[in-house]
Amino acid sequence: MRAWMLIxxxxxxxxxxxxxxxxxxxxxxxxxxxxxxxxxTCVISSIATAFACDPGVEHDDNTPATGTKIPxxxxxxxxxxxxxxxxxxxxxxxxxxxxxxGCVAVxxxxxxxxxxAFEPLAxxxxxxxxxxxxxxxxxCKNPPPGGEDSRCIxxxxxxxxxxxxxxxxxxxxxxxxxxxxxxxxxLSVQLDTP
Amino acid sequence: MIDGWGTPGERxxxxxxxxxxxxxxxxxxxxxxxxxxxxxxxxxEAPPPVPVHDPDSAADYRPQPMxxxxxxxxxxxxxxxxxxxxxxxxxxxxxxxxxxxxxxxDSRDAAAAISPKMPTSQPxxxxxxxxxxxxxxxxxxxxxxxxxxxxxxxxxxxxxIVTAPGEDRTVIHPHYAIAPTQGGAFVARAWSF
Numbered sequence: 001m002r003a004w005m006l007i008x009x010x011x012x013x014x015x016x017x018x019x020x021x022x023x024x025x026x027x028x029x030x031x032x033x034x035x036x037x038x039x040x041t042c043v044i045s046s047i048a049t050a051f052a053c054d055p056g057v058e059h060d061d062n063t064p065a066t067g068t069k070i071p072x073x074x075x076x077x078x079x080x081x082x083x084x085x086x087x088x089x090x091x092x093x094x095x096x097x098x099x100x101x102g103c104v105a106v107x108x109x110x111x112x113x114x115x116x117a118f119e120p121l122a123x124x125x126x127x128x129x130x131x132x133x134x135x136x137x138x139x140c141k142n143p144p145p146g147g148e149d150s151r152c153i154x155x156x157x158x159x160x161x162x163x164x165x166x167x168x169x170x171x172x173x174x175x176x177x178x179x180x181x182x183x184x185x186x187l188s189v190q191l192d193t194p
Numbered sequence: 195m196i197d198g199w200g201t202p203g204e205r206x207x208x209x210x211x212x213x214x215x216x217x218x219x220x221x222x223x224x225x226x227x228x229x230x231x232x233x234x235x236x237x238x239e240a241p242p243p244v245p246v247h248d249p250d251s252a253a254d255y256r257p258q259p260m261x262x263x264x265x266x267x268x269x270x271x272x273x274x275x276x277x278x279x280x281x282x283x284x285x286x287x288x289x290x291x292x293x294x295x296x297x298x299x300d301s302r303d304a305a306a307a308i309s310p311k312m313p314t315s316q317p318x319x320x321x322x323x324x325x326x327x328x329x330x331x332x333x334x335x336x337x338x339x340x341x342x343x344x345x346x347x348x349x350x351x352x353x354x355i356v357t358a359p360g361e362d363r364t365v366i367h368p369h370y371a372i373a374p375t376q377g378g379a380f381v382a383r384a385w386s387f
Contacts, residue, residue, distance in 0.1 A: 012301040012333040014326055015309040024318035030308075030326060042318055116317050147317035 018044045022147030023117030026176045035180075040115040040147060051118065051182055053085035059093075064128050064164035067094030070189055075103035075159075077191045084167060085184040086121065092168035095187060096128075101160040107194035108157050110187070111140060112167055113150035118183040120170035123153050129161040156194050165189070264366040264385070270359040280350050280357070287346030294339030301332035 016030045021042045023035035029042035036043045037051030114121045123137035137151035175181040304325045371382040
């Protein structure tokens with residue numbers, strides 16, 4: 001009984017080992033820990049390193065015309081997945097998509113998923129043939145597990161038209177007051193019959 | 195030696211002794227009367243003087259003081275106000291301690307909720323931060339209430355000792371007396387207080 005009382009009354013302080021949690025919104029971590037940029041996990045502050053985009057995923061893609069081309073997809077395609085990164089103060093990444101021809105109808109399913117630790121991202125789909133923005137993102141029906149968030153676009157597109165996908169900061173202010181205005185992301189594109 | 199167990203030369207003086215004894219004994223000693231009492235043996239030494247009891251003086255029987263007094267201590271009762279005061283402080287201490295236990299357990303639960311045994315693959319959210327803050331604040335409250343409760347219990351214990359009502363003390367001085375009397379002794383015990 002006495003031992004039980006001692007156990008019950010002890011251990012009032014949280015014991016959170018380094019790496020137990022992924023970083024929360026605004027790079028939130030338990031007291032004494034900090035968000036590790038490369039892994040998005042909460043680690044002991046002394047070993048946390050800063051965020052940096054992988055040089056392999058950074059391109060000159062700040063305009064629709066210079067956006068990174070997505071390989072040509074079929075009318076009904078597999079999921080094309082690629083990684084990207086928005087560095088600090090990088091306003092947008094553009095991806096070029098060409099709708100296949102010869103399809104009765106085509107629906108583009110676009111998902112951008114990103115760690116919640118840093119700046120939230122948004123999507124926009126623009127028909128570069130007409131110059132009109134045809135869709136913006138919504139919340140995904142199946143959000144990713146863990147410390148990630150995602151935004152989705154499901155949009156019928158015109159076969160044969162050229163489109164540009166913009167990945168840009170959501171702009172809602174969740175950027176650690178400007179100190180984490182960057183993020184890495186995974187872009188998934190799939191074409192299907194609506 | 196009486197039955198002539200001596201030598202024949204010694205029997206003659208023995209007969210003479212018997213004769214002399216017969217002449218010394220009165221004639222009525224031989225009548226049919228109860229035998230005379232045997233003569234008392236000569237005292238070997240003078241007997242101790244028999245104490246003379248003087249009825250007008252009790253000096254011989256006056257109790258003598260014993261070396262050790264009898265002390266009777268009777269604790270006085272606490273008054274009701276004192277008991278209520280000490281009991282109230284002790285009860286307040288117990289209540290504060292119970293509140294401390296509540297916050298202790300609350301702090302423990304909150305700490306356990308956010309203390310993983312392995313990586314969680316979950317982000318650190320405002321909910322976890324709230325649990326973290328609750329664990330800390332409840333732990334602080336528990337410490338404060340434990341301190342207050344302990345201080346109250348300690349104060350009640352000190353008050354209990356300091357305000358002890360004391361005792362009534364009665365000392366009894368016992369006396370005894372032993373006086374020899376004829377055929378025995380007279381023992382008496384007396385107490386004075």
